[in-house]
Amino acid sequence: MSQIPMTVEGAQRLRDELQELKTVRRPAIIQAIAEAREHGDLKENAEYHAAREQQGFCEGRIQDIEAKLSNAQIIDITKLPNNGKVIFGATVTILNLDTEEEVTYRIVGDDEADIKNFRISVNSPIARGLIGKSEEDVVTINTPAGMVEFEITQVQYL
Structure with missing residues (x-):
């Protein structure tokens, strides 16, 4: 395993x-x-x-x-230096460029995922699209509603 x-x-x-x-x-x-x-x-x-x-x-x-x-x-993400890059454990604020809606997610493990509390699995399509990107990057993610463009507005290591 x-x-x-x-x-x-x-x-x-x-x-x-x-x-x-x-x-x-x-x-x-x-x-x-x-x-x-x-x-x-x-x-x-x-x-x-x-x-x-x-x-x-x-x-x-x-x-x-x-x-x-x-x-x-x-x-333990708090022990890592924040270089603005989206990694496992990061809290990421993204802006939907179509609807101007802003949402903040924390990228967590599969067992910890809870969409109601804005905790998404590292294996979810949104997290996979965000991992490795940096603040101010624009990413296109394939969501259930189709392809959506997001701008990463903030990355925090809380």
Whole structure:
């Protein structure tokens, strides 16, 4: 498995979720399984089967997070000198040259992407079109609405 780029905040959120799963969810599920076993016949015990299913999801998520963290390339953009170039982790303000609409995105890893909070995946078409460009560059990006021209008005390493 190759390196997965991740911001410091994204890695911390995954560590926090892993801690929650291991110390809170897993023991609660084990307790639920134990209680369901006491009800008798396991073949027709819906509580037992539901708890076992939850256990499977929980263990799967724990393995998923551990794999991602073990392959994470954590990038702390605040420690890099800002040369105006768009890189992973940068906060980029772009101006749509057709509509004059300005929007600010942060380029993050796949697991951290959240368009409602203006965090776009490094693998998204917009991010791929912006990476490597600099402030004041005009870029043409193939969006779902077609080809759109944007001007990069600001690049911040926050």
